[in-house]
Amino acid sequence: MLVLKFNARLLIKMSSIINKCKGLITLSLLVVLCGYSSYTNAQYNYNVALRSQNAPVNYENANLSFNDFYTNLAPYGQWIDDAGYGYVFSPDVDGSFRPYYTNGHWAMTEYGNTWVSDYPWGWACFHYGRWTFDPYYGWLWIPGSTWGPAWVGWRYVDGYYGWAPFGPGYELTSGLEFSCPNDWWVFIPPQYVHSGNYYRYWNGPKNNREHIKNSVVVTNVYESNHVKYAPGPRIKEVEEKTHKPVETFHLANSNNLNTKSHLNVIKMYRPAEITPVSSINGQRVIPPNVVGAPQQIGKPQSLTGHNTTTPEFRGTLPKNPNEDVPGTHFIEPQKAPVAPKNHTNPYEWDVNTPVKPERRVEIQPQQAQPQQAQPQQIQSQPMRPQPQQSQPQPQQPRPQAPQQTQPGKQPTINNRVPMPVPQPRR
Numbered sequence: 001m002l003v004l005k006f007n008a009r010l011l012i013k014m015s016s017i018i019n020k021c022k023g024l025i026t027l028s029l030l031v032v033l034c035g036y037s038s039y040t041n042a043q044y045n046y047n048v049a050l051r052s053q054n055a056p057v058n059y060e061n062a063n064l065s066f067n068d069f070y071t072n073l074a075p076y077g078q079w080i081d082d083a084g085y086g087y088v089f090s091p092d093v094d095g096s097f098r099p100y101y102t103n104g105h106w107a108m109t110e111y112g113n114t115w116v117s118d119y120p121w122g123w124a125c126f127h128y129g130r131w132t133f134d135p136y137y138g139w140l141w142i143p144g145s146t147w148g149p150a151w152v153g154w155r156y157v158d159g160y161y162g163w164a165p166f167g168p169g170y171e172l173t174s175g176l177e178f179s180c181p182n183d184w185w186v187f188i189p190p191q192y193v194h195s196g197n198y199y200r201y202w203n204g205p206k207n208n209r210e211h212i213k214n215s216v217v218v219t220n221v222y223e224s225n226h227v228k229y230a231p232g233p234r235i236k237e238v239e240e241k242t243h244k245p246v247e248t249f250h251l252a253n254s255n256n257l258n259t260k261s262h263l264n265v266i267k268m269y270r271p272a273e274i275t276p277v278s279s280i281n282g283q284r285v286i287p288p289n290v291v292g293a294p295q296q297i298g299k300p301q302s303l304t305g306h307n308t309t310t311p312e313f314r315g316t317l318p319k320n321p322n323e324d325v326p327g328t329h330f331i332e333p334q335k336a337p338v339a340p341k342n343h344t345n346p347y348e349w350d351v352n353t354p355v356k357p358e359r360r361v362e363i364q365p366q367q368a369q370p371q372q373a374q375p376q377q378i379q380s381q382p383m384r385p386q387p388q389q390s391q392p393q394p395q396q397p398r399p400q401a402p403q404q405t406q407p408g409k410q411p412t413i414n415n416r417v418p419m420p421v422p423q424p425r426r
Contacts (some may be wrong), residue, residue: 012071055400057254059271069124069143072257076121077316079287080137082297084166087287089141091121093110095309097139098130099165100152101186105196107266108238112222112231113193114149116259116266123257123269126150131165133298138311140297142168146248148229149251153178157215160187162208167300172228176217180420182208189210190233190241205303242388265398 070079070087096102103118104126105208115126125131129144130151142237144151155162164184166172183205192201222231235246247264254260254267261267277285294313 013343064271064274066143066274067280067285068274070285073121073124074288080293081290082293085142085297086295087143087290089125090137090313091125095138095311099139100126100150100163103200106194108194108235108246108248109149109266111149111251114251119260123259127270129272130168130170132168133303134297135301136295136311137297137313145274145276146227147272148227149231152230153230154218154232155212155215156218156233159189160211161190161193162187162211162215162426163232172230176219176221176230180300182212183303185212187211190238191244193238194246
């Protein structure tokens with residue numbers, strides 16, 4: 001009987017424990033389900049927001065035409081009406097500018113080597129149309145209707161990749177052979193092709209003739225929507241020559257004219273085609289502030305002797321109040337104003353700039369200041385005997401003072417008589 005009573009009590013306790021455990025398990029399951037529900041809701045909201053942010057931009061109904069070029073590029077340069085090429089654009093740049101070289105870099109995307117420009121007008125001039133050079137005007141952009149990652153040709157020679165912009169009227173073929181002046185080419189070591197700041201790695205056009213003679217054409221051709229372009233060296237080709245992985249980016253459409261880069265996504269304004277138009281609603285389309293060409297633009301010419309000075313045509317134009325300002329684009333951050341260098345110290349030199357004659361002229365009056373102080377020292381020399389007459393008075397209480405009253409040997413440093421000084425004179 002005792003055993004049965006004990007077993008019954010044990011069963012009752014076990015059942016109560018099990019009921020409590022069931023309650024705890026049920027409560028924990030409810031907490032987990034609530035947390036999962038909130039997580040899934042947050043994840044759903046995040047995914048919806050991400051999809052809306054990365055939603056493809058559709059340009060089909062935008063009705064884009066060359067008039068968009070005319071109006072959007074006008075603040076950054078000068079439109080010229082030429083008898084041969086029609087309306088061409090002269091960007092507000094100096095003589096050191098080169099297309100696909102200045103203020104930009106190559107980025108590897110699914111379209112191959114894509115030019116990412118730091119200029120706010122780069123969405124147009126480096127992805128549509130062609131470039132030409134005239135010594136009077138400098139570099140000029142001729143509008144085109146078809147988008148491409150870049151309109152350049154590529155070559156390779158031992159240790160260098162080279163590229164040059166396509167000239168006016170050139171249509172891409174499978175051979176990729178095109179003619180342009182030799183100094184249009186830029187040759188860079190493979191490890192620096194995607195780095196930007198190419199002026200650090202290019203030795204100038206002095207070796208271009210030899211590079212072009214010994215190089216081979218990079219014959220890669222990419223076709224999308226019946227449009228052919230030269231993507232340049234492939235990822236594997238660059239990695240084999242540099243022994244380093246190449247960073248790749250996804251190219252997405254942007255709904256504004258600014259190019260933006262976040263993580264591995266580059267957003268760029270890139271309608272597939274922009275329609276050439278001569279009139280809208282019966283009215284002729286004219287670029288803002290267009291000027292007639294002072295002289296006809298000739299065929300593409302060499303940069304020799306004209307690649308460092310501002311073109312003559314730019315000097316005849318008034319100052320553009322809407323010129324490009326650093327900080328108006330995503331890659332070029334706003335720069336803090338540089339404080340003027342302190343030149344009060346004549347020995348403070350800037351090692352990064354060569355010494356100019358006008359700088360030496362500024363230093364001469366600073367060196368003349370010590371010379372003006374020398375007459376003051378000379379005027380004070382006749383007054384030196386006066387402290388000698390007053391020196392015996394403070395030295396009378398001292399026993400050693402009479403030993404230093406010899407003429408011409410009186411100390412003159414702060415009227416002080418060091419103890420070790422008289423010993424060598426004995």
